Amino acid sequence: MSAAREESRVPGREPLTAPVEDYLKAIYAIGRGSGAAATNEIAQRLALAPASVSGMVRRLADQGLLAYERYHGVKLTESGRRAALRTLRRHRVIEAYLAEALGYPWDRVHEEAERLEHAASDELVDRMAATIGEPEVDPHGAPIPTKDGSVDETEYTSLADLAVGASGVVVRVADEDPEMLRYLGELSILPGKRITVRSRAPYDGPITLGSGRQEISIGPALASHVLVAPLADRAGKRG
Amino acid sequence: MSAAREESRVPGREPLTAPVEDYLKAIYAIGRGSGAAATNEIAQRLALAPASVSGMVRRLADQGLLAYERYHGVKLTESGRRAALRTLRRHRVIEAYLAEALGYPWDRVHEEAERLEHAASDELVDRMAATIGEPEVDPHGAPIPTKDGSVDETEYTSLADLAVGASGVVVRVADEDPEMLRYLGELSILPGKRITVRSRAPYDGPITLGSGRQEISIGPALASHVLVAPLADRAGKRG
DNA sequence: GAAATAAGTTAGTATGCCCTAACTTTTACC
DNA sequence: GGTAAAAGTTAGGGCATACTAACTTATTTC
Numbered sequence: 001m002s003a004a005r006e007e008s009r010v011p012g013r014e015p016l017t018a019p020v021e022d023y024l025k026a027i028y029a030i031g032r033g034s035g036a037a038a039t040n041e042i043a044q045r046l047a048l049a050p051a052s053v054s055g056m057v058r059r060l061a062d063q064g065l066l067a068y069e070r071y072h073g074v075k076l077t078e079s080g081r082r083a084a085l086r087t088l089r090r091h092r093v094i095e096a097y098l099a100e101a102l103g104y105p106w107d108r109v110h111e112e113a114e115r116l117e118h119a120a121s122d123e124l125v126d127r128m129a130a131t132i133g134e135p136e137v138d139p140h141g142a143p144i145p146t147k148d149g150s151v152d153e154t155e156y157t158s159l160a161d162l163a164v165g166a167s168g169v170v171v172r173v174a175d176e177d178p179e180m181l182r183y184l185g186e187l188s189i190l191p192g193k194r195i196t197v198r199s200r201a202p203y204d205g206p207i208t209l210g211s212g213r214q215e216i217s218i219g220p221a222l223a224s225h226v227l228v229a230p231l232a233d234r235a236g237k238r239g
Numbered sequence: 240m241s242a243a244r245e246e247s248r249v250p251g252r253e254p255l256t257a258p259v260e261d262y263l264k265a266i267y268a269i270g271r272g273s274g275a276a277a278t279n280e281i282a283q284r285l286a287l288a289p290a291s292v293s294g295m296v297r298r299l300a301d302q303g304l305l306a307y308e309r310y311h312g313v314k315l316t317e318s319g320r321r322a323a324l325r326t327l328r329r330h331r332v333i334e335a336y337l338a339e340a341l342g343y344p345w346d347r348v349h350e351e352a353e354r355l356e357h358a359a360s361d362e363l364v365d366r367m368a369a370t371i372g373e374p375e376v377d378p379h380g381a382p383i384p385t386k387d388g389s390v391d392e393t394e395y396t397s398l399a400d401l402a403v404g405a406s407g408v409v410v411r412v413a414d415e416d417p418e419m420l421r422y423l424g425e426l427s428i429l430p431g432k433r434i435t436v437r438s439r440a441p442y443d444g445p446i447t448l449g450s451g452r453q454e455i456s457i458g459p460a461l462a463s464h465v466l467v468a469p470l471a472d473r474a475g476k477r478g
Numbered sequence: 479g480a481a482a483t484a485a486g487t488t489a490g491t492a493t494g495c496c497c498t499a500a501c502t503t504t505t506a507c508c
Numbered sequence: 509g510g511t512a513a514a515a516g517t518t519a520g521g522g523c524a525t526a527c528t529a530a531c532t533t534a535t536t537t538c
Contacts, residue, residue, distance in 0.1 A: 059495095
């Protein structure tokens, strides 16, 4: 039980609140690399009212974490970007650790990490990473930022955009929806899996894939959540 | 005013906030077994103003977690006790896990656990416990409550109360002060260690101990933070 | 057992973060 | 290029938790 509640800082990090870290993560995810994040999109990702975002965004700008121009969205400052990447590192290392060291199924690591990322110190996260061999990606294939704040920001191709005949290796799947993850698991569409687009039905219809020795068929909504590294054999992207 | 709040439950636990969990832990620690907890003592443990405690205590009573009589302190209800023990289990399992699985030094597990206990799900805590073999005590020797809410509440003797000539096994040390823990570590006064009181200087002076093949001397303030299970050989308690 | 002291409470205020309702600015379209 | 729709903002509240200052109740002391 803590006496001396004083500062209660987490070692190696300014004491950002959980909501603030969530805002920064969301803004990073939206404007990855460059673009500005729209108030409405932040609100949607965080399941908040746009008005709430306006208020918070102003405070974050005052703290120097965001560059904010009224009516024109926000961008992370360098300091904001660093804070976002620290949180992202925490999140993904925790996900990887839960899966690797504690046998968590990949569809449930996200939710647990979502809470732990705000409580774990950098030291804990670094120990976790070391214990499981400094992984470079989380269980869904998302790259883990390094301690010094760099990330692989390669933009991969969505499976929904891969042309018929093209092959690729699944590098990453969206991590938030447990049901979707379980389904992808059943189909064994997992990071590392090599797949080939065999056919696409018209009007955004099902996509048929060759994957290993089996053939499977998925809808475009699902396909859009699967990112692949195209293999240079026959075809490229589809417009 | 407040009634049951819906959303965002942590699996297997009512959605208590971090402050509430801290209050319950503190109240449990104060009145362990029976007694009522005084407002001032709660305030001191949590490093809060007494007025803040009055306010919170009323709300917790409204929620059925405390029995509260104005001007006469509080006691945990059965529901409050269960909640306190869940948090305590989380705390101690996490401490044990950090030490065992991640190589944390015993003087730093407390602080980290203090934050994680509010974010970890019961499932995570149970997986941690299973992974390190269902420990019964944390690294400082404190008993870990079981999932179904029972704890060993044995009251041990403080080393400060052990009579000259008496022997005992260290079962537990206070866990909050890292510096003290490092010092105890240097002296290798650790849970499991067998010690004998060789002499006591008068006027609350230093206590000389035989411990293994060495002889060490500690002050009564430190000794009061070391709990021992007396061995029935020569003498009993003092005072 | 009354006065002094300690302990505890209420009142009023602050902060962080959220909401809805109403208003303003930007954008998109004919 | 003016107007409707979309996007964003401000105004005004609410809730949880904390604080200080002032008041009340309980306990101690002579």
